[in-house]
Amino acid sequence: MSSDPWGRVDETGTVYVRTADGEQVVGSWAAGSPEEALAYFERKYEGLVVEIGLLEKRVQTTDLSAKDAQAAIDHLREQVDAHHAVGDLAVLRERLDKLVQAVDARREERKQQRAKQSDEARKAKEDLVTEAEQLAQSDQWRAAGERLRSLVDTWKGLPRLDRKSDDELWHRFSHARSAFSKRRKAHFAQLDAQREEARRTKERLVAEAEALSASTDWGPTAARYRELMAEWKAAGRAQREHEDDLWNRFRGAQDVFFAARSSVFAERDAEQSENLKLKEELAEEAEKILPVTDLKAARAAFRSVNERWEAIGHVPRDARPKVEGRMHAVERAIQEAEEAEWRRTNPEARARAEGLTGQLQAAVDKLRAQIDQARGQGNSSKADKLERELEGRQALLDQALKGLQEFGG
Template sequence: MSSEPWGRVDETGTVYVRTPDGEKVVGSWQAGSPEEALAYFERKYEGLVVEVDLLERRVRTTDLSAKDAMTAIGHLREQVDAGHAVGDLAGLGRRLDELVALVDARREERKATKARQTEEARSAKEALVAEAEELAASEQWRVAGERLRGLVDTWKGLPRLDRKTDDELWHRFSQARSAFSKRRKSHFAALDSQREETRRRKEKLIAEAESLSESSDWGPTAARYRELMREWKAAGRAHRDAEEDLWARFRAAQDIFFQARGSAFAERDAEHRDNLARKEELAAEAEKLLPITDLRAARAALRSISERWEAVGHVPRDARAAIEGRMHAVERAIAEAEDVEWRRTNPEARARAAGLTGQLQDAVDRLREQAERARAQGNAAKAQKLEQELAGRQALLDQALKGLQEFGG
């Protein structure tokens, strides 16, 4: 007969396990020595220990559902209660009891979380309804219309409440949108009528502008054109298909006059050319700031250049686009550098990158530990599978660490 702290084998080959309730028959062994019998059933116990270890880890470190956890616990408890192993079965039972308590606690936490999320969704939907009802009275037609469409998208992204509450809130939400749509339709119908009246007013302004186009009375005529322009702007807009043609005719009449006046003011062009030379010097000074190595210094220098630029005055019309384009290029470069700097120092993006890196590091450490344990237990196939998964997670971690370095940390 052979005996160990947790079990024994009698002379008939019957294997027993010791429990707080006394000995229980584990099985029968006729193929070898009593020591081999005990070793066989102790290995079965070790297998149960591994399964309990894994289940404890899954419950504590993953989002395993309570239902699946209880099913797994029940399966293991059946094996432990069946007693076909030699070891501290009572201890495994206590660990499973502790897991049940933990799963119950997690279930209650999730119920509380779900209740909180439901309350948050209700508050969010009530806020959407309140905003929609406020927007229903708005006359910012484009902005309010776009915002209402955005509110619909936000609503769709929120979880459903109980049917009665959800239907009541949706009814108020829909009524607000309908009220806004009706008011907007009425507004644009009135606007169409107004634009037709605007077209007739602008036809009269065009007739006067064309009658003045051949005038050489520069001062009074220019003043009258300015008045006509103010009247034009005050008249509002005609229908889109007519507005461009009306403006082209109105502008053409003015251009005839102002081009003639421009010829008479040739001496002013000399001043504009001098201004152009000064602005070219300022543009060259600004271009020396590129490429940007010190953003703060470049921003300050450009501010100084811009102040002097504004003080110079007008340049010839045909040179304006080119000279302003040079300055705009420098302004865009500094703006882009500011944007890059902002993205680089954005604490939220850095925090997300750091969080992802931490999660991947935990996964790598966990897989490495599991692979080492499997190899130590002689389970080469499992160790190889874990090591393959470890290699994939390590590659993701390396990539995340590289991204984190771009944030300066």
Template sequence: MLVARCHDHTDLTSIRLITQEDTVTTDPWGRVDDDGTVYVRTSEGERVVGSWQAGAPEEALAFFKRKYDALVTEVELLETRLATTDLSAAQALASVQKLRDAVTEAKAVGDLDALARRLDALTERIEQRKLEQKRAQEEARAQAREIKERIVAEAERVAAETTHWKTGGERMRQLIDEWKAAPRADRATEQALWKRMSAARNAFSKRRKAYFAGLDQQREQARELKEQIVAEAEELADSTDWGPTAARYRELMQQWKAAGRADRATEDALWSRFKGAQDRFFTARNAALAERDAELRGNAEIKEKLLEEARQALLPVTNPREARVRLRDFQERWDEVGPVPRDVRDRLEGGFRKIEEAVRKAEEQEWQRTNPEARARAEATRAQLLESIATLEKQLAEAREAGDERKATEAQESLAARQAWLAEVERTLAEMS
């Protein structure tokens, strides 16, 4: 028995015992030649994968089969990763290519063609995943673009429209945070949208600064105008020209409201002065009017009696001409009495107006009743209705005789309507008689 040392193509050194008789050991996927050369069988034919000079040929095949098994394990691991993880298509393709190179140049014995086919299948799956990942990426970018376009659109609206600066500023900060938290779109879209977002934020800041810069000027103008209003109000506080002065105070109040607001301290001080002057005038006016009303109580008592007398004498109106003559007398007596206190004025004047209105309506009704033109129109209308009723009665009889229920119903409805109109016209003519 001889002992020999040799090298295979993987730089591994093994030792085997060689008998004096040369042998050739074979396997479905490879063989060991009598000189120790190890071959693998593929669809392209045999190729050398190494040599074995120390040990039995079976050991050589077992050694190179273990190398094949290691490749199988790597392929299986990649299949598992592709099936159970979100491994990117680019990383998976790189791993497949690395394994393909390893299989192509493998110093191993086994079904290398089957491994190559498994790698081909993996490549197809990866290409499919690549398409799916691309679609998912495009959908994600489209969704991100939609989200950020909405954010930008609202930011532009806030920048252009809002005048509530505190809430507007808070909302603008929230929109910036929403932008940062949102997924990213493609680079060009991100840059374009961010440019709009930044412009909206800057525009809002400029508008807010301009507003507050002008606010001080507006407050100063309001202060000057309200000082003028207060000065006039204080001059009028002791006026006894009650009507015109009260009207002027109402005008000053409208001017005050339209003037805008000064700073808070100044506003409060000026309002205190304005209200004090106004209260002083109206307190004096109310006292004077109350005194005058007390003097006018006698007039009110006279008009109460005169109103009751007019009601008894004129209502209900039976003779409009006579009522008109007597009403003129009551009107003259009413005017001679003079003014009454404010708290009863509307009631008394309203009661007297109702009597006047009753007389006027009675006169109108009398004129309509005796108006020859109105009577002629009513008589013409009655004649037309009588003629129409006669025609409809004939149509109704014919329809019933012919058994035409539809025409009979229509004729009956029309006949009933015209009979109702005729009754109304008859009442009108009776009133004119």
């Protein structure tokens, strides 16, 4: 029979381990000496010591999950409780108990950490919702729209809350975005409606102006043309594709009438020559408004010049197109500045421009890759053909990018 402080082997080859509850059977040994039997089960014990030590290190130094750590502890405890090793099993149980405590502490720490992160995420999302609800009332269509898109990206980067809270906050956030989009759409729809109303009004004014163009009732007809001009200005701008054509017809009808009147009142030539001099001075003053850097100031300056222009009266017929063309060029430049401002606030047009640019960029990138592949394969003919195609696509892309710059993009 052989023994050591923690176990023994009896004459039948049965191996025992000593515990606080008395001896426990470890197993049987018939393949060698009792000393070899004890050495074998002592090595079993050392193996458990090593495994527990490794697990302790993992718990202390890695991000091993509490669930996985507890599973490993349970597995080792089963081996210790099975008494298939010779050594101080009670010490191993104590170390496993301490590991359980350490895992529980980590679980609580992570629970608190998750709670803190959840509170921070909730606060961040509540702040996003508050800002979105404020932006929903904004009339700065471009800036507010871009900021709302930025808020969506920020939201996506935040952790999810519990389902009820997350859904409630998202509902408010989404509702704010929808309210802004609805107001923006209504705003641009109203602009379109105003332009359509202006078109109908100006078509009516053109029809009357053309009907009056053959009149020889000089005084009343001239007065009516002045009234028609005031109504024209009050009507606002029609759609861009209609405005110039309507204006040319309207102005042309007046030209016919006033040309006829001028031929009858030749004695007024001297007065009209003086008018021409005054209008040329006003045209020069108007041209100094350009280029338009401050749209509001440019409108006010042109309005001042135009009011004095209208008060002067007519100029000789042959000089009228040139001097009026100078004024109309200034007016058109201001109108184009207004249209550019409107386009910059038009999200639908910007989206189309960005989409086209993205498609063309993808096509250019694809062609470049194909050219590199063809060159790599020694296929110069194919590469040259693709190069020519690339030049065309690149030109379109450059043009699209230039157009996109109109939106400030």
